[in-house]
Amino acid sequence: MPKDKRIGRRSLLKSSATGLAAATALQTIAHSGCAGKTEQVAVGPKTGRRPDYADRLTLGLIGCGDLGVRHHLRRYLAPEKEKFGFDVVAVCDVDRNHRDEAAQVVLDHTGRRVRSYHDYRDLLDRQDIDAVVIVVPDHWHALVSIAAMEAGKDVYCEKPLTLTIEEGRAMVSAARRYGAVFQTGSMQRSDLRFRKACELVRNNKIGTIHKVETYIGGIDAGEWQLPQTPPAELDWDFWLGPAPYADFSPNRCHYQFRWYQDYSGGKMTDWGAHHNDIAQWGLGTDDTGPAEVQGEGVFDPTGPHDVARRFEVRYKYASGVELICSSEGKGGYDNGVKFYGSDGWIFVNRGKIEASDLNVLRMELGSDDLRLYNTGESKDNWINHYRNWIDCIKTRQRCICDVEVGHRSATVCHLGNIAMRLGRPLKWDPVKEQCVDDAVANMLVGRPMRAPWHL
Amino acid sequence: MEQIQTSMKRLFEGDPQIVRAAYEALLETVTEVTQSGKEAKRSEVAALLAAELDVEIEYGRTMGGKGKPAILDPLNKIIRLLSYVSTAKEVPALAKSMRDLNLREMARFALERNTSDEATAVLIGALDSVGPVFRVGVVNSLAKRRGSRVVAGLRKATGDNDPEVRQAAVEALANFPDPANDAIIAKMARCDCRKTRARAIKARVRLAETLNNAGQKGAARQIYRAIQGSNADAPQKKAAGIGLKA
Numbered sequence: 001m002p003k004d005k006r007i008g009r010r011s012l013l014k015s016s017a018t019g020l021a022a023a024t025a026l027q028t029i030a031h032s033g034c035a036g037k038t039e040q041v042a043v044g045p046k047t048g049r050r051p052d053y054a055d056r057l058t059l060g061l062i063g064c065g066d067l068g069v070r071h072h073l074r075r076y077l078a079p080e081k082e083k084f085g086f087d088v089v090a091v092c093d094v095d096r097n098h099r100d101e102a103a104q105v106v107l108d109h110t111g112r113r114v115r116s117y118h119d120y121r122d123l124l125d126r127q128d129i130d131a132v133v134i135v136v137p138d139h140w141h142a143l144v145s146i147a148a149m150e151a152g153k154d155v156y157c158e159k160p161l162t163l164t165i166e167e168g169r170a171m172v173s174a175a176r177r178y179g180a181v182f183q184t185g186s187m188q189r190s191d192l193r194f195r196k197a198c199e200l201v202r203n204n205k206i207g208t209i210h211k212v213e214t215y216i217g218g219i220d221a222g223e224w225q226l227p228q229t230p231p232a233e234l235d236w237d238f239w240l241g242p243a244p245y246a247d248f249s250p251n252r253c254h255y256q257f258r259w260y261q262d263y264s265g266g267k268m269t270d271w272g273a274h275h276n277d278i279a280q281w282g283l284g285t286d287d288t289g290p291a292e293v294q295g296e297g298v299f300d301p302t303g304p305h306d307v308a309r310r311f312e313v314r315y316k317y318a319s320g321v322e323l324i325c326s327s328e329g330k331g332g333y334d335n336g337v338k339f340y341g342s343d344g345w346i347f348v349n350r351g352k353i354e355a356s357d358l359n360v361l362r363m364e365l366g367s368d369d370l371r372l373y374n375t376g377e378s379k380d381n382w383i384n385h386y387r388n389w390i391d392c393i394k395t396r397q398r399c400i401c402d403v404e405v406g407h408r409s410a411t412v413c414h415l416g417n418i419a420m421r422l423g424r425p426l427k428w429d430p431v432k433e434q435c436v437d438d439a440v441a442n443m444l445v446g447r448p449m450r451a452p453w454h455l
Numbered sequence: 456m457e458q459i460q461t462s463m464k465r466l467f468e469g470d471p472q473i474v475r476a477a478y479e480a481l482l483e484t485v486t487e488v489t490q491s492g493k494e495a496k497r498s499e500v501a502a503l504l505a506a507e508l509d510v511e512i513e514y515g516r517t518m519g520g521k522g523k524p525a526i527l528d529p530l531n532k533i534i535r536l537l538s539y540v541s542t543a544k545e546v547p548a549l550a551k552s553m554r555d556l557n558l559r560e561m562a563r564f565a566l567e568r569n570t571s572d573e574a575t576a577v578l579i580g581a582l583d584s585v586g587p588v589f590r591v592g593v594v595n596s597l598a599k600r601r602g603s604r605v606v607a608g609l610r611k612a613t614g615d616n617d618p619e620v621r622q623a624a625v626e627a628l629a630n631f632p633d634p635a636n637d638a639i640i641a642k643m644a645r646c647d648c649r650k651t652r653a654r655a656i657k658a659r660v661r662l663a664e665t666l667n668n669a670g671q672k673g674a675a676r677q678i679y680r681a682i683q684g685s686n687a688d689a690p691q692k693k694a695a696g697i698g699l700k701a
Contacts, residue, residue, distance in 0.1 A: 151690060152690030152693070173664070177660065177661075177697065177698070178690055178693065178697070179693060179694070224471055224472065244531075244535075244560065244564070245560065299479055301475040301476035302476075303475075304471065304475065306475075306479075421482075423486055423487065439489075439570075440486070440489040443568050448563065448564035448567045450560055451591045452588075452591045452592070453595075454623075454627075
């Protein structure tokens with residue numbers, strides 16, 4: 001390839017100006033054998049490119065920590081490459097040990113030596129990479145995702161999608177601007193049980209919904225550790241990135257970052273991004289959010305973790321439905337979502353689905369009933385979720401957890417954290433994405449970033 | 456107020472558990488006084504916090520992890536708390552903190568959150584008085600503000616002698632719905648350095664969207680067409696195509 005001719009793999013396929021479709025329109029996605037309504041899924045403008053389905057996609061993995069390697073790479077990206085039709089060709093992490101391990105995993109599974117990168121921008125500069133899987137800490141999700149989309153890559157980004165509400169809107173804007181296919185890693189939507197629960201709810205099989213409860217667990221106070229010199233393999237300053245400077249201690253990064261508000265939102269975002277996302281799906285509020293929020297959180301200063309350890313946050317939607325997100329389980333139900341309707345309830349989590357009336361669970365949907373986005377029938381929801389993303393990269397349809405979905409679900413969680421921190425009820429305008437008459441709450445919708453980083 | 460002062464004193468103690476408890480107590484106070492109707496209390500709290508920043512920090516011979524004065528961490532915490540409640544009155548204290556290498560980023564964060572004209576003036580003034588690395592941060596903070604003085608400051612920064620500052624300023628101008636900014640951004644988009652060019656063209660795409668969102672569709676379309684006719688990378692040309700179709 002000539003040095004000054006930067007032709008991406010995908011642009012090798014001819015795109016015709018006449019092939020460009022009209023602007024974004026809502027279309028239904030018909031499921032075979034199903035004559036009833038289907039979930040309205042916005043379809044972005046097609047590029048006019050008709051990708052060769054035999055073409056293998058090339059992926060880069062950005063973020064090779066515990067989740068990136070142990071889960072994404074070892075369980076799916078490397079061993080399932082034939083099933084999905086892609087190749088991991090590059091890995092990136094600011095921890096040299098992590099990226100070396102990732103490169104070794106790829107070599108072990110595929111026989112291919114891949115290049116490993118310290119700086120994600122160098123990986124994104126490669127024209128031969130079609131898409132990236134982003135498994136970096138939350139405070140990096142927006143910057144890496146936006147840079148990836150600006151580089152023409154499609155994105156799979158782990159949940160919670162964002163550290164702030166402002167970041168989420170910026171990511172949605174970038175995705176639309178660049179026509180990127182974006183999947184949020186909220187793979188519960190690709191799980192048969194969660195979809196079934198939401199379909200039953202959306203089709204009023206337990207009557208009119210008046211309340212949803214999500215139980216997402218709490219955390220401990222953490223262990224005090226003195227500041228230390230960062231290990232040689234870790235670029236600590238780069239790891240911090242846009243977050244305020246803090247001296248290194250092992251309990252501040254590599255999974256534990258979740259419990260520090262400079263990098264994440266605690267259990268509220270870690271598991272709220274899963275269960276509040278299902279609540280949003282069941283309520284049919286993916287393009288909006290709650291109108292009111294108030295919450296109480298216990299911030300325990302006996303340890304270094306500065307996110308809420310225990311909490312209960314109450315949201316009210318414009319429809320009058322209440323969502324209660326709690327760190328505690330209730331009535332024997334835990335780590336899941338419970339929908340309450342006028343005619344009963346349904347509880348669902350990763351292990352089970354139950355209802356006040358078991359007959360509800362045996363119901364078949366009628367021809368007039370709404371079908372929700374179905375990514376596949378594999379019992380492994382990760383397989384369905386990944387396959388959905390890969391398929392959408394080829395068809396340019398929106399994924400089941402499109403960036404807007406991920407952003408709105410994360411927003412529910414962020415509002416909870418803001419309300420807890422401020423200790424007062426908030427009114428939220430989900431159209432303007434601003435709190436009503438609360439300048440300080442609005443200040444917390446975004447955050448300053450350490451130089452040189454900016455949205 | 457006595458409780459606040461007690462908590463502030465505790466921030467300076469070495470025990471991390473005591474410091475953390477004091478910070479939580481102060482944060483609770485600070486967030487409480489941001490409620491509507493508590494403006495007088497808010498002013499008092501802000502003044503108390505700002506007063507703590509009026510210190511001279513003595514640096515030993517060694518810098519970095521070993522030589523950093525213990526006072527820096529509590530001062531950074533105070534600045535962080537101040538970012539919730541500061542008004543124009545506290546800007547001088549924040550401006551002073553911005554002159555310290557180890558406090559300046561947190562002070563900039565607080566000024567970024569301070570919506571007063573005085574904070575804007577300090578940030579604009581900082582473009583002429585701080586080093587290049589920090590100037591980039593100042594530019595990024597100004598990118599979130601509005602007003603002709605801000606735009607003038609950013610435009611001036613596009614001629615800075617540091618390339619990263621110039622680039623940051625060009626990117627910042629993309630946030631302002633003024634078609635005249637395109638000429639400045641487009642000039643950088645013609646430079647020889649590929650990476651600089653690429654970043655500038657991305658800024659051009661964003662400017663076009665900013666203009667579009669502000670109702671200046673004709674100006675936006677002009678930029679999109681210019682991008683399509685340029686040597687922009689494929690993603691930016693695609694984005695321009697999407698913008699034209701929208």
